[in-house]
Amino acid sequence: MWAIRLEMAGCGCDPRRNDIMGKTAPLPDQMSKTYNAGEIEQPLYRWWEIEGYFKPRIDPSRKPFVISMPPPNVTGALHLGHAIVSCIEDALIRYHRMTGRPTLWVPGTDHAGIATQNVVERELAKEGLTRHHLGRTKFVERVWEWKRVFHQRITDQHRRLGVSCDWDRERFTMDEDLSRAVREAFVRLYERNLIYRGAYLVNWCPRCGTAISDLEVEHEEEDTSLWHVRYWTEEGDRYITVATTRPETILGDTAVAVNPSDPRYGDMVGRKVRLPVINRLIPVIVDEVVDSSFGTGAVKVTPAHDPVDYEMGIRHGLPVINAMNDDATMNREAGPYQGQDRIECRRNLVADLEAMGDLVKVEPYHHSVGHCQRCHTIVEPRISTQWFVRTKPLAQPALQVVRDGRIRIIPERFTKVYYEWMENIRDWCISRQLWWGHRIPVWYCDGCGAQTCSRVDPTECPHCGSHAIHQDEDVLDTWFSSGLWPFSTLGWPEKTEDLDYFYPTSVLETAYDILFFWVARMIMLGLDMTGEVPFDTVYLHGLVRDEEGRKISKSLPDAWRYDPLLVIEEYGQDALRFTLLTGSTPGNDMKLSQSRIEANRNFANKIWQAARFVLGNLDGRAPEFVPPAKPLAPDAQVNTADRWILSRYHRLVGQVTRLIDGYQLGEAGRQVYEFLWGEYCDWYIEMTKVRLRDRDQASADAARRVLVYVLEGCLRLLHPYMPFATEAIWQYLPHRGQALIVAPWPQGGAVDDAAEEQIGTLMELVRTIRNARSEYGVEPGRRIAAIIAAGERLPFLQEQASILEALARLDGGRLRLEESLDSTPDKALALVVGGLDCYLPLASLLDLDRERARVRTDLERLAAETARSEKLLANRDFVAKAPQVVVERERDKLAGYHERREKLQEQLHSLSS
């Protein structure tokens, strides 16, 4: 309220916005009694969005900060695993926006080819339909419908998560302009022969009915069998036994291989053996890859169904016999097994072998089996004509930019993982036998057979002029379009203003599990297409797991529990975000626990309450306490407590800024939490209470100034971590400017070691007295007397006497502060704190035996510490080699021990007398 009046009064804020919009934050006139996230979040979000705070102001003189949001798949709604992405990125975006950089966050969604096609096919299956019942056009329409529904759900969820992205720049991978980018990239690669088509052994998912890339195959260890099968020679005079994990592929065998130096099979080489059941003759060959010590030392060779055998087949010019259909049923080559499913065929074939007596043995075997990432069906290696990207030439520059630091990966250890993968990269199969996705821009002429790759759809064959041309049926791997995301979203291949100003982007933030799928491909394609790195920093976060440690994903049966909206409704977005941000470290997984979210909801309430306290004590003169634009400098009015909290706060600003710049978001957030709760609320607010009620207006106003200044600054520090609560509170507090979301990031200021040291002693004294009271069972409300020999701290304690009384519940009339005492007070509980003696005359409660025991225990502990310290200082190496400050600190410590020991001994003496 007054913020607006201040602006009108020309307090240095920008009134223009007010004149235009004339709107203030949509909040109740007064702060509610407790923090209620539900009442503030959505109105604030809408307000921010309407006010245009999410949009960058292009300033050619400044380097922008840009993030491309990893586009969620439109397969379904977001779960908590997605929430961490939004929270981390929004925190980075908000931080950089506050530092004044033009800041852009580009949102969007991914068509997710195979995944989305699968979910829609599952929907169809419920109606008893397959995509073939609908046909390609109808089916694709159906997927678009699905996309519309879930795109809406996802953006709604994103808004609830508070993401401050520029919605006007939102993109979808199958938007027209992004599809144009896909085609451009394809054509460029094609023209340079970096994309080729051919029949090779690929990973085939029989259920999805498509080829998939190596990355999409998930290997899992399984217990299966190793079948030993006898192959008889052509003449039937001898046999050779081979061992296999996949007997059904026997039907596609075209050789048996042994190691050339294996003495057992020397005379078999060159002979022919007969495949069981189907009786086809195949040669026995030699090849170095055969390990004589494995199994029988003889291996069946099936080039059409095994990668190793495929290579071997090429080396030896073996025929390639594909024994299976697309759906993994056996084909004509399988003879009597034709039509059977591969599993069924295996069972039957094994039974037949056994009946024939050619199954020598079956041993239990443990090995890894490839499964389809999307449907978990066992993948079948299979010869198939597909499109590939030649990756080696793209990988070289992609390796180089990470090696020379043009791209930095955080945490650094993933750099090695990246190198490893890039160095051993294999060609990327990019064609998919699906209907949902970017169609491959290649046409075949039915007349001359020419193949044409084109940016625009051709109407005739450029070679023979025939109109009988047809486009390749396949679509591209969804990651092909994702790989262009950082620049396709900014308008590439057009030379747009956005591309010019915002590209390369700054940070690519995502989960480590898509480092290869996405990050690596963006780097390769980004460099190749734009000649620049697509981003300079890769920040990888860990996976969110549930309380049992399972990776949160849509396939979890109880995934509904992990709908971010349910959590937000119960605890508020800020609580969820703060938990995700502070509960994890870069690259490490986190278990999300409800109790932690609850604790952070409580933290939001704690700040809310602190603000209510501060506001309630501004004495109706709020505008007077608007924090200065520059760091608050201590003046004559402030006392040691003020100087202490200012010093602590300024230190905090430096720490938090340094930590965020170093991508240690969690630690930064925790530090603000600890400062606000543990120092500002627990101590500083308590210390001001006495003064605020005092007659000394100058002192009270100093406290008000400091209270507002520090709290307002902390809200700014915390805004990236709790955007809604901080914005709401900030709006109520005296502030300058229109909105916290665009307020400047705090500047650090002077630190005051002396004040910190003095207040530290005061806090320790208070704690020690409270401890004694608690141990002795002094009623909490009872004011007790105290006698303190303060030595050189006397002036300080005199200044803080009323605070000491309040915090330790002392009786002001019976608090004696002296420089030193002539004699030890009688029948008093004696405490030694930071070089001063404190006596609590609790005669009636005093238990001499107990006190003596306590002092003795103290002395013992002290003796051990003293010994350790003396030994350390006696060590000439330590004194010579350790830094001066460390040695000094140790000396001070030892001096303190000696002083304390003397005092304790005096006490023991007086207790004994």
Added chain:
RNA sequence: GGGUGCGUGGCUCAGUUGGUCAGAGCGCACGGUUCACAUCCGUGAGGUCACUGGUUCGAGUCCAGUCGCGCCCACCA
């Protein structure tokens, strides 16, 4: 087979250039209706920082190895 992460009080986890007596939240025990807050306040118990060895004046923090758990990569028929 290669690589990598983790192993810190009952639970979940912080602890980044090695330097006070190792921290937090939750849980636990005891005590609290003082005008910001019971979504709270005060006090307390609880840890040989997996193990072994090394580097160092000094190691939870660096190095080597061992054990346990997890993950990633890999043409183990």
